Amino acid sequence: AQRVTQPEKLLSVFKGAPVELKCNYSYSGSPELFWYVQYSRQRLQLLLRHISRESIKGFTADLNKGETSFHLKKPFAQEEDSAMYSCSARQLTFGSGTQLTVLP
Amino acid sequence: SQTIHQWPATLVQPVGSPLSLECTVEGTSNPNLYWYRQAAGRGLQLLFYSIGIDQISSEVPQNLSASRPQDRQFILSSKKLLLSDSGFYLCAWNEPTGHGYEQYFGPGTRLTVT
Numbered sequence A: 001a002q003r004v005t006q007p008e009k010l011l012s013v014f015k016g017a018p019v020e021l022k023c024n025y026s027y028s029g030s031p032e033l034f035w036y037v038q039y040s041r042q043r044l045q046l047l048l049r050h051i052s053r054e055s056i057k058g059f060t061a062d063l064n065k066g067e068t069s070f071h072l073k074k075p076f077a078q079e080e081d082s083a084m085y086s087c088s089a090r091q092l093t094f095g096s097g098t099q100l101t102v103l104p
Numbered sequence B: 001s002q003t004i005h006q007w008p009a010t011l012v013q014p015v016g017s018p019l020s021l022e023c024t025v026e027g028t029s030n031p032n033l034y035w036y037r038q039a040a041g042r043g044l045q046l047l048f049y050s051i052g053i054d055q056i057s058s059e060v061p062q063n064l065s066a067s068r069p070q071d072r073q074f075i076l077s078s079k080k081l082l083l084s085d086s087g088f089y090l091c092a093w094n095e096p097t098g099h100g101y102e103q104y105f106g107p108g109t110r111l112t113v114t
Helices: none
Strands: A003-005 A010-014 A019-021 A024-026 A033-038 A045-049 A060-064 A069-074 A083-089 A098-103 B003-007 B010-013 B019-026 B032-038 B044-052 B055-058 B064-070 B073-078 B087-097 B100-105 B109-113
Touching: A003 A083, A010 A019, A019 A098, A024 A069, A033 A060, A033 A069, A045 B100, A069 A083, B003 B087, B010 B019, B019 B032, B019 B087, B019 B109, B032 B073, B044 B064, B044 B073, B055 B064, B073 B087
Parallel strands: A010 A098, B010 B109
Antiparallel strands: A003 A024, A019 A069, A033 A045, A033 A083, A060 A069, A083 A098, B003 B019, B019 B073, B032 B044, B032 B087, B044 B055, B064 B073, B087 B100, B087 B109
16 A cells, blocks of 8 residues: 555754654555645645755755655754654655654 | 635534535636645645546545636636535645646635534
């Protein structure tokens, strides 16, 4: 079955600490993977995609085909990073999301 | 610039009543359009997508239907709502970029079936 799993519903870190949001996928073929973010009172928006290998707002995500993972990382979390983060395969299958809270 | 509208923002409907949610896009032509649903505590679930007028693909069998009567209009409907239809409904559209596709979401409709 095609599935995207985000094992953590809630994640809290202190400002300046590293953060890693986990995403694992089970998908046939080599799906394109995405991270979305939704800040409080804002629309869901695309954060980054694995194909472009970009760093957005200090976040990066590396595709590990062996582990079928696409974890989102940032070395130093900021309070404005607090949001709901969702991982997606092909923009069709989404994980249940991880609510990140960065504490002062 | 491109914008996407959805209405209504919130809706409370009794079981068995009909449903019509509308989504319109501005600033683009022939977009790929999507309807997603997010149930409480769960991820987004793709319901329908459309690559053109009157071209609708259903991802999940259910009592919902979708129609695209115009290029930039996408409608989600039901003849008789079920309690399980409650959720947050998002419309989205894609456009191709040099790195694949960019995706834009509407503000969503919160549907509560009572």
